Amino acid sequence: MSIAQTQNITLIDKLVSRTLINHIILVVAGVALTALSAQLSIPALPVPFTFQTLAVLVIGSTYGAARGAITMGAYALVGALGLPVFADASSGLNVLFGYSGGFIIGFIFAAALAGRLAELKWSSNVLKALVGFVMSTVVIYGLGIPVLSMNAYDSDLLAATQGMLPYLGWDFVKAVIAAGLIPSAWLLVKKLDKKN
Numbered sequence: 171m172s173i174a175q176t177q178n179i180t181l182i183d184k185l186v187s188r189t190l191i192n193h194i195i196l197v198v199a200g201v202a203l204t205a206l207s208a209q210l211s212i213p214a215l216p217v218p219f220t221f222q223t224l225a226v227l228v229i230g231s232t233y234g235a236a237r238g239a240i241t242m243g244a245y246a247l248v249g250a251l252g253l254p255v256f257a258d259a260s261s262g263l264n265v266l267f268g269y270s271g272g273f274i275i276g277f278i279f280a281a282a283l284a285g286r287l288a289e290l291k292w293s294s295n296v297l298k299a300l301v302g303f304v305m306s307t308v309v310i311y312g313l314g315i316p317v318l319s320m321n322a323y324d325s326d327l328l329a330a331t332q333g334m335l336p337y338l339g340w341d342f343v344k345a346v347i348a349a350g351l352i353p354s355a356w357l358l359v360k361k362l363d364k365k366n
Contacts, residue, residue, distance in 0.1 A: 178289030180234040181352065184359045193237065200229045200241035201248060204277070205255035216269045216322040216333060218257045223310060224344040226277045227303045230284030231293040231352050238281030246274050272317025276310035283309055294356040300349035307341050 186192050207221035230238035249255045249265060256265050256274065266274060287293065287302035311334065319330035 178234065180285065180288050181232045181293065181355055181359065182234070182237075184363070196233060196237060197241045197244050200225075200233065200238075201245045201255065203229065204242070204245045205249075205253075208255060208257045209259060211257050213258075214336070216318060217273065217337075219337065219340050220257050221344070222257070222273075222277065223280075223307060223341050224348055226281050226310070227284050227306055227345065227348040228351065230281030230306065231288040231299065231302070231348065232355075233281075233285055234289050235282045235285035238285035239278050242277040242281045246278065249274070267321075269318055269321050270314075271321075273310055273314035275317075276313035279313065280306040280309040288352075293352045296349050296353045299353055300345060303345035303348050304342070307345055310341075 182196065186196065204222060204225040207225035210221045212219040226238075226242060229241055232238075233241060245255060246266065249261050250263050252261050254261045257270065265271060284293075284302055284306040287298075287305075292298040292302045315330050315334055316327065318334070319325055319327045323329040323333065
């Protein structure tokens with residue numbers, strides 16, 4: 171029995187073989203997609219509205235838990251090292267230890283959760299995918315809001331939570347978009363498999 175047969179298959183596994191070079195290419199592509207999604211932003215305080223959460227959900231549910239988490243970890247690392255991959259082409263440790271840092275670290279855990287749920291076949295069902303994406307978004311908020319609280323709200327967790335209320339609707343829309351995209355991609359892959 172091969173390794174691929176013993177592992178939980180994700181969407182990307184149906185399209186790309188599991189080789190080291192493919193893993194590297196996928197991580198680099200995921201970092202690039204997340205960096206691009208960070209630049210698609212609407213200025214707001216304390217943090218901008220971006221498309222990063224959508225990228226995290228799509229990458230996690232497409233790549234699986236390990237590759238998703240590694241990809242988001244690589245994203246945080248290259249940004250910390252100075253590549254302008256964070257929102258508004260920012261970078262550096264000051265970002266990771268600033269207002270947005272908890273959210274960026276939250277991406278790692280959210281991608282892992284979305285990926286694990288995808289490995290359990292949640293990503294091929296719209297309702298399960300949506301629930302999983304909302305759960306993953308809660309993970310991002312769970313790590314992001316306390317760090318934001320320490321940096322922007324003098325450790326007032328309630329104020330930070332209230333400050334994030336306008337973002338909830340925006341992030342729910344991204345979860346809905348991902349819940350439409352990923353199950354649709356699964357349907358397409360299944361149709362292609364039947365033709366072959």
